[in-house]
Amino acid sequence: MEVSAAEVKRAAQALPSSPSSATSGEPNGSEILVRCLQAEGVKYLWGYPGGAVLYIYDALYKQDTIEHVLVRHEQAAVHAADGYARATGEVGVALVTSGPGVTNAVTGIATAYMDSIPMVIVTGQVPTPAIGLDAFQECDTVGITRPIVKHNFLVKDVRDLALTLKKAFHIARTGRPGPVVVDIPKDVSLKTAPFHYPERVEMRSYNPVKKGHGGQIRKAVQLLLAAKRPYIYTGGGVILGNASAELRELADLLGFPCTNTLMGLGAIPAADPKFLGMLGMHGTYEANMTMQHCDVLLAVGARFDDRVIGNPKHFAQVERKIIHVDIDPSSISKRVKVDIPIVGDVKEVLVELIAQIREAQARPDAAALNAWWAQVNEWRKRDCLAFRDSSEVIKPQMVVKKLWELTRGRDCYITSDVGQHQMWAAQYFGFDEPRRWINSGGLGTMGVGLPYAMGIKLAKPDSDVFCITGEGSIQMCLQELSTCKQYDTPVKIVSLNNRYLGMVRQWQQLDYGGRYSHSYMDALPDFVKLAEAYGHVGMLVEKPSDVEPALREALRLKDRTVFLDVRTDPTENVWPMVQAGKGITEMLLGSEDL
Secondary structure, eight states, rough: OOOOHHHHHHHHTTSSSSSOOTTTOOOOOHHHHHHHHHHHTTTTTEEEOOOOGGHHHHHTTTTTSSSEEEOOOOHHHHHHHHHHHHHHHEEEEEEOSTHHHHHHHHHHHHHHHHHTTTTTEEEEEEOOTTTEEEEEEEOOOHHHHHHGGEEEEOOEEEGGHHHHHHHHHHHSSSSSOOEEEEEEETTTTTTTTOOOOOOOOOBBBBBOOSOOHHHHHHHHHHHHHHHHHHHEEHHHHHHHHHHHHHHHHHHHHHHHOOOGGGGTSSSOOOTTEEEEEESSTTTHHHHHHHHHHOOOEEEOOOOHHHHHHHHHHHTTSSSEEEEEEESOOOGTTTTSSEEEEESSOOHHHHHHHHHHHHOOOOOOHHHHHHHOOOOHHHHHHTTTOOOOSSSSSSSSSHHHHHHHHHHTTSSSEEOOOOSSHHHHHHHHHOOOOOTTTOOSSSSSOOOOOHEEEEHHHHHHHTTTEEEOOOGGGGGGGGHHHHHHHHOOOOOOEEEEEHHHHHHHHHHHHHSSSTTOOBBBBBBBOOOHHHHHHSSSHHHHHGGGHHHHHHHHHHHHOSSSSSEEEBBBBBTTTOOSOOTOOTTTTTOOGGGOOO
């Protein structure tokens, strides 16, 4: 049905002209929203104003407990709130307007969804009488975001707003965390209602399990204590569940080798001899070989994704018993059949697991475990992360290792974008604590590194925050250098500039006959001048001998955002590598394997 411009105009004019709630004595929807955010303890709100959310912005103007951060693109608002949530464990909150504000935020929402990050995204919507009339800046927010959120709401009655916000925060942070969208039409943000924010909320259709099944945990204990070739494999669920202390206690108690996924780094200290490094497509030789040849595998807060186990048929060739602990029952036996599923909060399950092991009379077979460790240490001798350093050209691995050396003992957070630099950061920076490594794992989103760093720096102003990026990724949200200036978030950007979309180039070299189709960055800006134009410090680093002095200077300039344009070897590849369709032991360890 064709809708006339007059109908759209009449719908928009249904709004009163004044946002004041003084006449009714009750708060309007925008004021209710702000009070709800205050009740949830929200300190920072990242957003960008527009017509559908102007009443909300008016309410924000009248309060001083929540700091609003004006980003330069809605995508960065969601990424920054996401980075804040990852580093703190709190719910990140973003605010965008209707239409293009929502569609610009979609990538950030999907990024958070894939990595199970607790977030609430408030979106503006056209007035309720105009919904469905193709009004100015209208889009179906609920429909567009449905596949990429844990849940979403369209609030059509201001009297439902406070309860809806309570539900949104509850859903976002409990069970398997995730982003929740609350879509608020403009007239709802203006209408008034009594304010009551419930202390707790119960939802009959949403009741995530927390405590693991006691019988299943007993079976797991028996299997672990009888294992000859055990292995502990953990993912982002341990980080999200704040269960690193319990994981470390379990690993120390059993003495088993351990590995983390990309999202789980820091759960076990990199310095712990039991830690074999990251596993998977770019994991270490010893981590992957141990994964394939263990006889009992304890998987905690991980999902056996394609970048971790490679080809499932290859993985299934070796007989092993698998214990899988996860908060989300849909993640268990999704890609790999498991023997003992345990659904529950990973922290609570690990606490119970440790208690039952301590009570048990049996202990792991010491002789078998020693023999297993001897085999693991043989695999370790391959030294798969060794690289040939150079005094002529900067090797990207050296830059990351040098940064790690210079920041050891400091409270340091590392964000990354996506590509070769991300893998080098994961391989060569030793993360000893959880929530210090912030990157996009599941969706693999370029452009997240700088907004992540901004969000973390607001939350952790006394910490060092470094964004390890590439010249391709950094240009996707480069405009946020302006936000860094306005809100005084002095982050350090280390751009490993190899003049290529490096991971694309690597795949093209290995799988596409060296046909480098559109992976060369042919018109790069002068990043030093660009950083200076935004009011920051820019440094060009072209010689290996200048890397350490430049990093030391960046650390010394504690109150300035610093952009290091580090010109690295354009031919360097990430090794080890498991090619698509291969098994995790079918690794390329270097160019000699090609």
